[in-house]
Amino acid sequence: MTKEADTRSYRLINGVFYPEEASQLLLTLIEDKISFHKRNDWSRRERFGEVDRTSVQRVKELRQTKTDLAALIAEAAAAGMKLTISGNIEITLTPE
Template sequence: MTTTEVTHKVKLVDGKFTAMEAKEVINSLIDEKINFHKIHRLALCEGDVNTDTTFDDSRVGQLMREKEDFREIYLEAKRAGKQVRIHGTLEIEIID
């Protein structure tokens, strides 16, 4: 698989947030990706319950672990009364 140059960037999140705001932003993004993979898995299984859903299954598990890992960061910021800075840029490439 050969990649080409980044053709587009989407600045999804960029800013400082209270701990609670950061929790809402991060959890919403992760939840959206979890739902994407659950729906994709369901679509794959329609008509063939033996379809390989290993990738989607592993991504859901990975994203749930990421969500739990972020919980520790959120709690630390909340306890310390600090803000959280989040940078989130999607880089989009056209590939072969």
């Protein structure tokens, strides 16, 4: 590997979904991220006796995102619409 930053992109989600499918996909993803950050916070509290402020803040943000997405999906369902979802993850490798 070189000493320069190296960015790579991966497609995680790409498709058209019924509201029920979109709900299951997106809300499960968000719940998994919430669980990840809650575990980080718990681990930091157990090991060091301090709060993981980054994880606590991220849980708040993710809960708001979950609420917003649930409302959007409910709106699509009520209107008889499908949802087109695209989601990429971008990873940058940087030297220390």
